[in-house]
Amino acid sequence: MAIKDAVLAQLAVRFEVLLPHLNERQRRLALATEARLLGHGGVRAVARIAGASESTVRRGVFELEAGGELLAEGRIRRPGGGRKTATELDPGLLPALLGLVEPDERGDPMSPLRWTTKSLRRLAAELTRRGHRVSPVTVGRLLRENGFSLQANAKTLEGDQHPDRDAQFHYINDQVKVFQAAGEPVISVDAKKKEMPGQLPNTGREWRPKGEPVRVEDHSFFTGPKGETAIPYGVYDLAADTGWVSVGVDHNTSAFAVATIRRWWQARGQLDYPAATRLLITADAGGSNSYRYRGWKAELAALAADTGMAITVCHFPPGTSKWNKIEHRLFSHITMNWRGRPLTSHEVIVNAIASTTTRSGLRVRAELDTRSYPLGVAISKARMKALPLEPYKARGSWNYTLHPAPLITTEPSPPGSGPTSAVQGRRKVLDMLDDPGLTGMSATELDDVTARPAPAQEAERERRCFQQRGGPRRKAAADHGKPLFTGRDRILLTLLYLRQVCPQRVLAEMLEVTDRVISPVITETRRLLDGHKVKVEPTTLLFTDPDQLIGFLDTGVLPARSRTSLPEELCDPALTGMSRTDLQELIERLAPRQAAFVEGRRHTQRGRPRQPGTRGGVFAQKITDPERVLATVLFHRRVCTGEVLAELFRVNRSTIGNAFRDVRPLLDADGFHLPPAPFKHHTAESLLASIAATKQPS
Structure with a gap:
């Protein structure tokens, strides 16, 4: 019997209203119920009207006829149904x-x-x-x-903490409270990250018209060494919530750091604290304000002498610079202020820093510092000892006070408070060294020698600057970046060295520069003098200490020679255990082999031949090859300790140790062996006294 069209139409209306609200199992059972009510042909009719497959409707009919338990609420399939999980299959x-x-x-x-x-x-x-x-x-x-998720690195590990870390933090906090309670200024200082002016990308975003971002260079390394440098060094006043930033253009040196503090004091500090007698500076442990730098302390001593204030410095322990107040009260706001904006010039950097403000009232003043702060400037030990520096009993290397006492120095060139006076002090030393008794020529002859390689000197300087810049000059030469020594100074220093007046170490200490400054000057100038056929004859003078050289210039008295007869005395058979003839044969046999062995090893380390002026060049060795063999024999027999031999030969312990290391294998290869001495001396006086006792007649 055919199903009437009216029944099918009513069925379609019911399906349209009801089926969208049912789940999979409910829809299957509802379709099966309608198919059973329609009788023969109901499965096909229901499937056609509902848009389902006949097998789905037929399966629902079978489920209704079979009966069975009802499923739990919320389930549409019996437990165990569906595809097995990947972990069950594997x-x-x-x-x-x-x-x-x-x-x-x-x-x-x-x-x-x-x-x-x-x-x-x-x-x-x-x-x-x-x-x-x-x-x-x-x-x-x-x-x-299993509890995994995507996670980034967490910056929580601080590495090995200094044992005095917490104690120093408490001490700094107590000092700040004491100074602020007394109305004395407390500042936090540090250098911000160097910036390179130019159309370079800067992190962050700012509001601009849609589709009109600021165009910057794709890669910042295109600028390379040609780019200028901006060095922001900041001073933050903890009580006034004000900042001062000097933007340097040369080098981040201790002189630049203290110059920034000086400019802050002259422009703001003395106005905000007119009755101040002390100043507390909190700084990190590294950089231009490192607690290890003599230049930092010497410049602060000069500032204390100029201002009349006692300057107390408290350094944060190494690795804890982020706790310095200036980092998160000044520098972080500066970075937020210029985010997303290219720092195209020094003027833009200065203006961006000066416009930094916060809702809490932070005010910042910035200035451009175009002065030169050369590298390589050092402070002599004598001047360092003369500083009015008072280290505290607790962690004195981190906590110290520089008193406003006048600087007392034993050097002929007392440095002043800034770069200008430092140059003047260095000039005095150079004028003092320009003595015919040292140079071996009059002032006119020295001027003539200086004029001959002058064009080549200037060309070499331009070549070196071209290489450092990575290109030609972008502006005319000026006083900025002026070298520490003029062409005539370089000739003078090289002549003193080639005439063997004194080693480079003495020149560096007197001029208060580092060895890395003196050595390139002499190497480059010596090459120019050789190219112009300038002959330099050695002198009989030899000064190993600045005081000896200064004393000779003042009095004309030469320093007494030492260690002339010492090797002969140490060759005593009572010490060496062998006759002088046998010892001489041993030295003649081993000394050349030892020298060749050392030279071969150092040639391998260098990868090239020696440069002029090194071993066997301008100055004699501190200890000769025969003396190395003699010292090793004495040490082999346990006559005395290595420290005693170093004192007797007037060298350091490492030089004697190197001699033992080089000669001992040669002695072993020759089968050399002597019984140990009956007594081992632990002082040089004891050894020399034993030699004197053997010479006395019985």
Whole structure:
């Protein structure tokens, strides 16, 4: 019997209203119910009207006829239905996955994932390689089910902490409270990251018309060494909530750091604290204000003498500079203020810093410092000892006070408070060294020698500057970046060295520069003098100490020679255990081999021949090759300690140690062996007294 069209139409209306609100099982049972009510042909009719398959409707009919227990609320299938999980199909999948991603990285140590990014795709590929076929989606689901998630690195490890870290923090806090309670100024100082002016990208974003971003260079290294440098050094007043920033253009030296503090005091500090008698500076442990730098303390001493204030400095322990107040009360706001904006020039940098404000009332003043602060300037030991420096009993290297006493120095060139006076002091030393008794020529002859290589000197300087800049000059030459020594000064220093008046160390100490400044000057100038056929004859003078040289210039008295007869005395058979003839034969046999062995080893280390002026060049060795053999023989017999031999030969302990290391293998190769001495001397006086006792007649 055919089903009437009116019944089918009513059925279609019911399905349209009801089926969208039913789940899979409910829809199947509802369709099966209607099909049973329609009788023969009901399955096909219901399937056609509902848009379902006849098998789905027929399966629902079978479920109704079979009856059975009702499913739990919320379930549409009986337990155990559906496809099995990946871990059920492959029990070894999850352990293999955890072995790849857990921190201890268990499993195959040669896995490529040990050294690469552990993305879902790479993890799935590695698991498939190991025989566990799995998709990246399944890997992600398994990781989330086992408590894994995407995480970035957490900056929580501070490394090894200094044992006095907490004690220093408490001390700084107490000092700040004491100074602020007394109305004395307390400042925090540090240097901000160097910036390179130009159309370069700067992190951050700012509001601009849509589609009109600021155009900057794709890669900042295009600027390279041609670019100028901006060095912001800041001073933050903790009580007034004000900042001062000097933007330098030369080098971040201790002189630049103290010059910034000086400018802050002259412009703001003395106005805000007219009755101040003390100043507290908190600074980190490194950089231009490092607690190790003599220049930092010498410049602060000059500032204390000029201002009449006692300057107390408290350094934060190494690795804790982020706790310095200036970092998060001044520098962080400056960075936020110029975010997303290219720092095209020094003027832009200064204006961006000066416009930095906060809702709490921060005010900042910035100025451009175009003065020169050359590298290589040093402070002599004598001047350092003369500073009015008072280290505190607790952690004196971090906490100290520089009193406003006048600077007392034993040097002929007392440095002043700034770069200008330092140059003047260095000029006095150079004028003092320009003595015919040292140079071996009159002032006219020295001027003539200076004029001959002058064009080549200037050309060499331009070549060196061209190489450092990476290109030609972008502006005319000026006083900025002026070298420490003029062309005539370089000739003078080289002549003194080639005439063997004194070593480079003495020149560096007297001029208060580092060895890295003196050595290139002499090397370059010596090459120019050789090219112009300038002959330099050595002198009989030799000064190993600045005081000896100054004393000779003042009095004309030469220093007494020492260690002339010492090797002969140490050759005593009572010490060496062998006759003088046998000792001389041993020295003649081993000394050339020792020198060749040392030269071969150092040639391998250098990878090239020696430069002029080194071993066997301008100055004699501190200890000769025969003396090295003699010292090793004495040490082999245990006549005395290495410290005693170093004192007797007037060299340091490492030089004697190197002699032992070079000669001892040669003695062993020759089968040299002597019984130990009956007594071992631990002082030089005891050894010399024993030699004198053997010479006395019985």
